[in-house]
Amino acid sequence: MTTRKQTPSDFLKQIIGRPVVVKLNSGIDYRGVLACLDGYMNIALEQTEEYNGGQLKNKYGDAFIRGNNVLYISTQRKR
Amino acid sequence: MATSQGPTSTGDSISLSTTPATVSAPPTVTPSATVVQLLPLELVDKCIGSRIHVIMKSDKEIVGTLLGFDDYVNMVLEDVTEFETLPDGGSRITKLDQILLNGNHVAMLVPGGEGPSTTGGAV
Numbered sequence: 734m735t736t737r738k739q740t741p742s743d744f745l746k747q748i749i750g751r752p753v754v755v756k757l758n759s760g761i762d763y764r765g766v767l768a769c770l771d772g773y774m775n776i777a778l779e780q781t782e783e784y785n786g787g788q789l790k791n792k793y794g795d796a797f798i799r800g801n802n803v804l805y806i807s808t809q810r811k812r
Numbered sequence: 813m814a815t816s817q818g819p820t821s822t823g824d825s826i827s828l829s830t831t832p833a834t835v836s837a838p839p840t841v842t843p844s845a846t847v848v849q850l851l852p853l854e855l856v857d858k859c860i861g862s863r864i865h866v867i868m869k870s871d872k873e874i875v876g877t878l879l880g881f882d883d884y885v886n887m888v889l890e891d892v893t894e895f896e897t898l899p900d901g902g903s904r905i906t907k908l909d910q911i912l913l914n915g916n917h918v919a920m921l922v923p924g925g926e927g928p929s930t931t932g933g934a935v
């Protein structure tokens with residue numbers, strides 16, 4: 734049972750520092766480097782770009798996303 | 813309930829069977845005939861390593877290989893394809909590598925599913 738529970742939290746530890754795509758419930762995409770996150774899926778990103786269909790905004794520096802809005806966090810290593 | 817044999821007068825008298833309607837205990841289940849239960853999370857556990865089709869509460873479906881999950885059914889998926897049912901039509905966004913899907917928005921899991929059909933799914 735414990736090995737199964739580790740998978741999401743293991744995943745969270747592995748992806749820190751990687752470029753990720755964070756999609757929110759609203760459908761807006763955020764692409765940036767994952768600075769840190771917690772068990773509530775609260776996320777801190779760096780060098781974030783916001784996509785809503787096309788590219789809308791560029792953010793430099795830190796972006797904080799509240800976890801209740803997050804639909805998924807995806808790595809984009811192979812791109 | 814007392815059995816009434818019905819009045820002997822003519823008419824629509826329904827005569828019941830003569831056996832007394834005693835309340836007997838329900839048939840007991842023998843211990844050897846136990847029902848094998850499959851818990852929902854056990855079914856999800858069986859899917860680990862195979863394709864799974866996740867249907868969200870919104871008009872979105874996600875197909876991927878299940879790597880793992882937790883008690884909240886947050887899921888780690890791989891080789892993920894995202895299907896969105898738009899008013900105009902469906903769109904597909906294919907993401908590579910791994911995703912952590914928030915279990916909050918999951919409505920249904922279909923083991924081995926391939927995602928929505930291109931024709932819209934109407935039978």
